[in-house]
Amino acid sequence: MREPVTLLKSLPKYEVFLEDSKRFPELDASACYVFLQLLRTGDDLLAMDELILSSLGTRHGRFVLLMLLHKHGPGEMTPAELAEKTGVTRATISGLLDGLAKDGLVERRPDPQDRRITRLFLTEAGDQLLERVRPTYCEWFTSVIAPLTEDERKQLVFILQKLQQRLAELGARLPDSMHTAA
Amino acid sequence: MREPVTLLKSLPKYEVFLEDSKRFPELDASACYVFLQLLRTGDDLLAMDELILSSLGTRHGRFVLLMLLHKHGPGEMTPAELAEKTGVTRATISGLLDGLAKDGLVERRPDPQDRRITRLFLTEAGDQLLERVRPTYCEWFTSVIAPLTEDERKQLVFILQKLQQRLAELGARLPDSMHTAA
DNA sequence: ACCTAATTATTAGGTTCCTAACTATTGTCA
DNA sequence: TGACAATAGTTAGGAACCTAATAATTAGGT
Missing domain, CATH: 1.10.10.10 (Winged helix-like DNA-binding domain superfamily/Winged helix DNA-binding domain)
Structure with a gap:
């Protein structure tokens, strides 16, 4: 009854945002696409991870x-x-x-x-x-990870760290709520 | 009471696996590291996404x-x-x-x-x-996504697509359960 | 010493996800 | 036509997450 997670679909869950990039000229369409791919790969990875661990009884x-x-x-x-x-x-x-x-x-x-x-x-x-x-x-x-070359792994890690740093920056100055301690 | 998700921590949730790569010589330590970074960035991204949307009332x-x-x-x-x-x-x-x-x-x-x-x-x-x-x-x-150069975006998308394809391959031949239809 | 703060862990109640079972309806085909 | 399968949507029950409130204990300040 359940398809193999989202794996075999094009970009189903997030494709709607790509529409927007056409209607909002101030939006960076490439940023949008990269973001969606990243979100999707993360989703898929987590889903498969759960699947594997479930099949192993945890x-x-x-x-x-x-x-x-x-x-x-x-x-x-x-x-x-x-x-x-x-x-x-x-x-x-x-x-x-x-x-x-x-x-x-x-x-x-x-x-x-x-x-x-x-x-x-x-x-x-x-x-x-x-x-x-x-x-x-x-x-x-x-x-x-096996299919990735040594170069690709280096590139990926570098880019991911850049993104994490960016997320930390953006997270640090959020509206409010939370932030009980520095 | 709640810290800004996992954002400000080193690699907390997944660091434990890095230990293993030392004890299991057959493990590819670089694969392990890349995997953890990917999982973590996906987590963070999703968490921030929820945070933003929550602050906007949805x-x-x-x-x-x-x-x-x-x-x-x-x-x-x-x-x-x-x-x-x-x-x-x-x-x-x-x-x-x-x-x-x-x-x-x-x-x-x-x-x-x-x-x-x-x-x-x-x-x-x-x-x-x-x-x-x-x-x-x-x-x-x-x-x-803004901090990424045009080259980095291309690299990232290429690598992510490679990984998605890999996940689809691995997902296709899972133990059993699910797979009601081809 | 004592009252208040902070800290630990838990419980209560809500959300998003799941699987499995169920109801109602429609399609099939012998 | 009449049983059987397929399909649409929901409900029931469970898991992992959250916030907020709680109880118990310790720490601090005067």
Whole structure:
């Protein structure tokens, strides 16, 4: 019932904006096109990523959490630190941890010093899942990038970093809301 | 309470995979790095996009639907066609239309010929929202792409298309599930 | 010491996405 | 014609995200 994500379509979701570039002469049509391609490729990549991870019995968000928990030692991470490293809110982390704990992949234990803090531990099962999933996942994304030449990779990374810097600039001076701390 | 998305962080969400490239010699470290940068830039772009659209009083999904409804004539689109064009399921379209209808931006009317079909109409308010939001939005994404030279834009689009083709190849021969029709 | 601030984690409620199941209608074809 | 399949749209239930409000604990200032 579901087509392979957006993969096989021309530029369906975003094509409408290309219309606009004709009606608004002040718009840079090339910018528009580049933007849409970028948005679309990002979408597709994320979608495939979810698909792969799902077929391996996990999900993107959970997998990233397990990786982080594995990288840092047992009991070293707290929900707040996970939120900080992943860039999602603590509320989201709470939900993800609920799922991981329910599946027996992660354990929550109170910190003896500071009773506000919860310390997180990867279980044996969590570690095994990681060992099982990681090779296939790494193989997959390597094969996605494989067609790019060394030059193309350099170009791409350079351009992406330029864009990230630009996004950071634009993000820094947003209307308002958020920005509790500098 | 919420930091400006992931924008100001080094490579937080994905850095963990870079560790792996050291432990798994068969992994292409450069592929890994490129992949992470791409995933991250896509994430950031989408996040900022949501942020902009939110500050303008709408959301990405809804906005795209309104654009599509505007592009095609009144009553020309059906929920199924929107699903097809946007790449999300019909169920998702139902939910989005519920929201848009509740806000009085869109109207659903039964097709007189085929009583299974619902025909969609942009209301006056829907059209006004579009007129209000579109210029700012277009201005925004133009300014995101602005720092890229003409050469860089060409390179980027070329590389992205290469990747999309690759993703389509890889997606075509997935384990199983889905693929009801060729 | 005590009252207020800040911090940790969670819960509640909303959004956008999914799959799967369902209803209503239309098309097919034996 | 009459059963069966296909199609349109929705509903139900779940996941990952959000904001805002909450409870518990710690830290700071006077």
